[in-house]
Each structure stands twice: as C-alpha cells, then as structure tokens.
Amino acid sequence: FAGEVVEVGRDVPFKPGTYLAPDTLITCGECYYCKRHELSLCDNLALLGLMGDGGLAEYCKAPISMCIEVPQSLSLEYAALAEPLSVAVRAVRKSRLHVGETVAVFGGGTIGLFCLQIALSAGASAVYVVEPVPWRRELALQLGASGVIDPKACDPVDELRRLTKIGPDVVLEACGLPEVMPTTIDAARKAGRIVLLGIPGGKSSIDFFKVVVTEKEVIGSMSHVYDEDFSTALRLVAEGRIDGEKLITHRISLDRLVEDGLEHLEKHPLDTLKILVRPHN
The missing domain is CATH 3.40.50.720 (NAD(P)-binding Rossmann-like Domain)
Structure with a gap:
C-alpha cells in the first residue's frame, strides 16, 4: 500500500505530506536470518496489516526502516502495486x-x-x-x-x-x-x-x-526483502517498465471494503486481479 505521512516520531527524516510506500514485513533484526539479511526468513516475522494496522486502515504506524519515499512522478495508486510486484x-x-x-x-x-x-x-x-x-x-x-x-x-x-x-x-x-x-x-x-x-x-x-x-x-521464494526487491519494484513501476493498470480490475472506497472488496473476491475470484482501495471516495 502507499499513503501520505501525517505525523512523524523523533528523528524521522520524512516530513508530513511526504508520500511513502511502506513494506509489510516487520523483522526482529536480532535472529540468525536477520543478521544475514535474509529478512523474509526472520524467526520473529510479523506483518503490517496482520499484527498491526496496515493499508486497510485510515491510519497506521510504520517503522522508518520499511518506508520508501514515492517518486513525485508516481501516483499512490501505482505505488501500492510495488509490494505484490516485489514478490x-x-x-x-x-x-x-x-x-x-x-x-x-x-x-x-x-x-x-x-x-x-x-x-x-x-x-x-x-x-x-x-x-x-x-x-x-x-x-x-x-x-x-x-x-x-x-x-x-x-x-x-x-x-x-x-x-x-x-x-x-x-x-x-x-x-x-x-x-x-x-x-x-x-x-x-x-x-x-x-x-x-x-x-x-x-x-x-x-x-x-x-x-x-x-x-x-x-x-x-517467500515474499521479498525491502531494500532488494521492494525498492526495485517501486523503481520499475516509477520508470514505466511495468504495466500495472491492466492488473487493476476494481477500484473501491474504504467504506465499501467488505461488500465490494473482500466478499467480491471470495465470490468471484476468477474475475478479479487487484482491487484498489482508496481511503476516501
């Protein structure tokens, strides 16, 4: 997902109003695999959106280490495709x-x-x-x-x-x-x-x-690594080398998430690719 910064913690370089594409993997940084930078294998792996509010909430807190600034030339809609592309x-x-x-x-x-x-x-x-x-x-x-x-x-x-x-x-x-x-x-x-x-x-x-x-x-192959795969995916989308528009089959507002999003995906999986959710209509 992608969104706008509205508030930052101490010593965070991003300013309110900046557009970011956060990674979804939260790692411990201490286990054997984290120290080898094999982050998707972290023994204490957590996911933004499962263990904490993510892209389907109006607001979420994201660790600075997993946030990448969205290039000005790239819309938030296309920036939101970087995570699945990174897989x-x-x-x-x-x-x-x-x-x-x-x-x-x-x-x-x-x-x-x-x-x-x-x-x-x-x-x-x-x-x-x-x-x-x-x-x-x-x-x-x-x-x-x-x-x-x-x-x-x-x-x-x-x-x-x-x-x-x-x-x-x-x-x-x-x-x-x-x-x-x-x-x-x-x-x-x-x-x-x-x-x-x-x-x-x-x-x-x-x-x-x-x-x-x-x-x-x-x-x-499990998920992705933020500074290898995720950053590369975001760059490829920004450079126009990936056609993401054809993979967006639905655009819905957050207040229609259940009916037009989750339930639709469950009932019509073969008619659906990516459902893009906007926090505001």
Whole structure:
C-alpha cells in the first residue's frame, strides 16, 4: 500500500505530506536470518496489516526502516502495486534467470502476470503463461507473453516442450495449487530451475527420483526483502517498465471494503486481479 505521512516520531527524516510506500514485513533484526539479511526468513516475522494496522486502515504506524519515499512522478495508486510486484521480483531474482533463457509461468493471476513482466524485463527470450481462465490468457498476451497455454485443453508439459524443444530453462509457479506443483517441476528442462512462490493450500506429492536424475533445482521464494526487491519494484513501476493498470480490475472506497472488496473476491475470484482501495471516495 502507499499513503501520505501525517505525523512523524523523533528523528524521522520524512516530513508530513511526504508520500511513502511502506513494506509489510516487520523483522526482529536480532535472529540468525536477520543478521544475514535474509529478512523474509526472520524467526520473529510479523506483518503490517496482520499484527498491526496496515493499508486497510485510515491510519497506521510504520517503522522508518520499511518506508520508501514515492517518486513525485508516481501516483499512490501505482505505488501500492510495488509490494505484490516485489514478490515477483524476488522470484525471478532467485531463479538466476540469464539473458536469452526461456521461462514458463504457471498461474495468470496478479503475481503470475507480474512474473511475466519481470522475466521479460530481466532479458528472457520467451515467456509462456499457463492459465485456464481465457481472459487472463488474453491479458498475458497483451502484457508480452510469447504464448499462452490452457491446461484444460492440453498437457502443458508436452506443449512447453514443443514450444521450447527441451523445456523451459526457468519455471515460476505462481498459482499455489498443490496439484499443479509436480507439473511445474516436470515442465522444466533437465537441470532447469523451478521457483515455487505460490502459497499452497495443502500438501503435494513430488517424485524426487525425477528431480535427482534430471538434476533440476527446486527453489522456494517467500515474499521479498525491502531494500532488494521492494525498492526495485517501486523503481520499475516509477520508470514505466511495468504495466500495472491492466492488473487493476476494481477500484473501491474504504467504506465499501467488505461488500465490494473482500466478499467480491471470495465470490468471484476468477474475475478479479487487484482491487484498489482508496481511503476516501
């Protein structure tokens, strides 16, 4: 989320009226992982918005360390997209994508479509999106996908192998479906890299024999780090290198959050990408 500073504590460099995009991860700074700057692995990790008021409150308190000033050229609406975009930035970073490599993205939701754009920005020669919902496949093409695959109409592993000859160099799993995760591993070429960034709602069964004999790498990617991924995401949005407007499917006011936001998302998940909430109408 993003907002305007209305009050500051002692020795805070930001002035009232400044626009900030706060990170959402609150870390302890003391554990083994914090000292290694692996902040998303903090043993005492907390989230702004869960353990304290966040972007869906009129006011919230944010630690100075997690706040980044929004460039004057960037609207607060687009600055609010930096947090989900940073999840995609981290996933592509962890994939070690090289210029000219091919990528498959499983899932054409917000994070998956951000992964598509980040992979292209990072130099992928081709990015294919696997998504069952027709309008999301069409949107992926508008955002630069080299091709889209309907997993209900064909075997995505076979189709990706046909398109790339040997399978994608990198596979990004952004749907969070346990039954899809084994497919994402099968889809990568031998010695390919698979990054799992979707949050699965249950357990999954994986044939690790195939992973061993094909020397594939399965990599987990959790959220983001503020001064690596989050700051990069904000800069990419500000520079116009990411199309966030097409991913905003709804704009609502805070007083309609439950009816037009949370309940709508629960009842119509396939018709929704990002719901942008304004504190005032």
